Amino acid sequence: MNKNNYTYLILIFFAFFISCKDNKISHAYFTGQIANPKEKSIHLLKNNHEIYNTTLNNNNNFFIKIDSVKEGLFTFKHGNEIQYIYLEPKDSLVMRLNTWDFDESLIFSGKGAVKNNYLMHLFLENEKQEKLFYKYYHLNEEDFKHKTDSLLQIKLLSFKQFKENNIKISKKFEELIFLAIYYPIYTQMEKFADKKQKNGQKLSTSFYAYRSNIKINQKDFTDFYAYRNYVKNYFINKANKISIKENKKSNSLILLNQINNELEKSDFKDDLLQSATLSCILDENCNFNEKQKAIDTFYNSCKNRKKIKEIKHINNSMQYIQSGDKLPKLMLLDYNGKSFIINNNSFDKNTVIYFWPKERSRILYMLKRLKYLENKYPDINFIGIDSQLDNYNWKSYLKSNHLNIKNQFKLNSENAEKWFCNELPRAILVDKKGFIKNDFSYLAQSDFENLLKKLSKF
Numbered sequence: 116m117n118k119n120n121y122t123y124l125i126l127i128f129f130a131f132f133i134s135c136k137d138n139k140i141s142h143a144y145f146t147g148q149i150a151n152p153k154e155k156s157i158h159l160l161k162n163n164h165e166i167y168n169t170t171l172n173n174n175n176n177f178f179i180k181i182d183s184v185k186e187g188l189f190t191f192k193h194g195n196e197i198q199y200i201y202l203e204p205k206d207s208l209v210m211r212l213n214t215w216d217f218d219e220s221l222i223f224s225g226k227g228a229v230k231n232n233y234l235m236h237l238f239l240e241n242e243k244q245e246k247l248f249y250k251y252y253h254l255n256e257e258d259f260k261h262k263t264d265s266l267l268q269i270k271l272l273s274f275k276q277f278k279e280n281n282i283k284i285s286k287k288f289e290e291l292i293f294l295a296i297y298y299p300i301y302t303q304m305e306k307f308a309d310k311k312q313k314n315g316q317k318l319s320t321s322f323y324a325y326r327s328n329i330k331i332n333q334k335d336f337t338d339f340y341a342y343r344n345y346v347k348n349y350f351i352n353k354a355n356k357i358s359i360k361e362n363k364k365s366n367s368l369i370l371l372n373q374i375n376n377e378l379e380k381s382d383f384k385d386d387l388l389q390s391a392t393l394s395c396i397l398d399e400n401c402n403f404n405e406k407q408k409a410i411d412t413f414y415n416s417c418k419n420r421k422k423i424k425e426i427k428h429i430n431n432s433m434q435y436i437q438s439g440d441k442l443p444k445l446m447l448l449d450y451n452g453k454s455f456i457i458n459n460n461s462f463d464k465n466t467v468i469y470f471w472p473k474e475r476s477r478i479l480y481m482l483k484r485l486k487y488l489e490n491k492y493p494d495i496n497f498i499g500i501d502s503q504l505d506n507y508n509w510k511s512y513l514k515s516n517h518l519n520i521k522n523q524f525k526l527n528s529e530n531a532e533k534w535f536c537n538e539l540p541r542a543i544l545v546d547k548k549g550f551i552k553n554d555f556s557y558l559a560q561s562d563f564e565n566l567l568k569k570l571s572k573f
Contacts, residue, residue: 143184143202143227145191147210148176150220153194160190163338163382186287190338199238199339200231201288218242229281230288237295240270241341248303252310256318259307263300270296291336298341301325305348309355337383347387350374367395368405375416385419388412392426393539396433396555399562406433432541433555435534440551442468442543443534447500447524450510455524457498459549465570466496469542469558470535473503477559481540482516484558492567502526502535544570 145159149171157177159167167179186203191210196217200208206227213220218239223231244266251262274292278284284292304325308318331349336342354370363369371391378384395401395409410430417423436443441459445468449455457468469485472478489497499522501509506525513523526535535541544552544566553566 141183141204143181143204143206143208144225145179145181145189145200145202145208145210146177146225147208147212148174149193150175150211150213151215153196153214156193158192160192160338161187163190186285187335188291188339199234201234201291202227203285203288230284233277233281234291234295237270237292238340241295241299244299245303248306251303252307256311256322259304260322263304267297267300270300287335291339294333294336294339294341297325297328298345301329302341302345302348305345305352309348309352312352312356312359331377332379334379334381337381343383346378346383350377350387365395365398365400365405367391367398367401368409371395371409371412375412380418382419385417385422388417389419389422389426393429396429397557397560399554399566429539429555432534436543436551438551438554442545442549442551446527448527449524450513450520452506454527459545462496462545462547462549464494464496465547466498466545467542467558467567467570468498468500468545470540471499471501471503472540477540481558488558488564488567491564492571494571495567497522499523500526500535546570 149157152171152175155171156168157171157179158165159179159181167181169177169179171177181202184202184204184206187201189200189202190197191200193212194214196214198218198221200210200223202208207225208223208227208231209225211220211222211224218235221235223235251259254262274296304322308322311318326349329345329349331346333339333342350370350373351366354366354373357369358364358366371388371394374384374387374391378387392409392413395406401409410426413426414423417426442457442461445457447455447457467488472481485497485499488495499518501523502525504512509525512518513520539555539557542553542556542558542563544556546552552570556563556566
């Protein structure tokens with residue numbers, strides 16, 4: 116037996132021992148081992164807020180004791196991955212995980228393992244079934260409903276067998292399992308209905324009967340993937356239905372108002388409010404007044420100060436320069452540290468001026484996006500501006516990623532703080548005459564290529 120396996124067995128024994136020791140305890144333990152760790156820490160969150168974090172030891176084991184634990188859903192995070200655990204007082208949950216196959220390798224032992232392994236089983240099954248549904252969207256209403264009913268029956272039978280073969284589960288855990296079983300299916304029904312109505316097809320009123328089983332506000336489970344995915348698609352479907360009925364080109368403001376009116380205060384509501392507000396800001400079909408209504412609604416409804424600050428920054432930068440304006444003078448430093456000025460007389464071809472984001476994961480995605488766009492639109496010049504890396508790291512990054520140093524600059528102008536933005540790294544489209552041809556946009560948004568196609572016509 117190797118040392119790691121021996122250590123893992125010790126953890127299981129310890130979990131069993133502490134679960135049997137005291138019937139009056141109100142705390143719980145979460146311990147385990149991570150093979151091929153991505154970092155030296157593991158983080159435990161409740162309602163999207165970190166409550167514990169700990170460092171892996173030399174054998175990649177961790178130990179967390181949660182005092183006065185309240186029964187419910189928790190999230191643990193390691194590297195860029197997250198997953199769920201369910202804890203009750205007296206639980207002593209032991210986890211084993213290999214990051215090379217994160218979800219599929221995740222197994223639990225110790226007190227509380229049975230319910231967590233079943234929850235993980237449902238998560239993996241839901242992932243598989245989500246891929247299946249891509250083949251079902253072309254079906255008619257009756258055949259699609261037959262598919263969803265069949266899948267629900269299989270899941271419910273599995274849960275019935277689980278309850279018969281295991282210890283009694285709490286009412287709260289059963290509520291969570293209800294979400295994990297029903298809501299992924301209901302999400303697919305919302306998506307199906309949305310696709311049909313966009314194609315001008317009508318569904319029977321009975322199709323939406325499942326909504327009577329839905330609780331839009333789930334105070335205890337706002338972090339749970341099944342709930343969050345359903346609510347997002349529910350609001351999108353409703354907003355699209357209204358915009359089609361009222362013959363409106365955009366559903367962004369409608370979506371924002373639906374979220375604001377139906378959801379109770381929560382971090383999840385703030386997430387959705389910010390997302391819908393950004394959609395309206397970036398939507399070319401939203402006029403200036405609609406965008407301002409969206410921003411005002413967001414300010415009045417969102418409780419998260421950080422998100423409010425981000426939207427204020429975006430709103431300010433959006434208002435400082437707009438479509439139709441001439442590009443203001445921009446002071447930059449080139450690769451060799453020499454001053455370089457860009458203004459409305461600097462262009463002999465259509466150009467995109469973009470800003471690099473802060474987070475590494477977003478930088479890597481934007482790099483791929485940039486290279487794709489540069490290859491597809493060779494007649495457009497792409498100029499990148501960085502505002503955060505020190506000079507050495509900036510140059511190293513340009514070289515290692517084979518970026519054209521003639522088109523990469525560092526920001527050397529406090530004035531630009533008024534209109535560039537890192538939260539959503541702004542991209543400004545400028546025609547050959549130096550006129551700005553878009554409002555607030557960024558490279559990674561889904562319809563950015565439509566803007567490039569319009570720019571190519573100038």
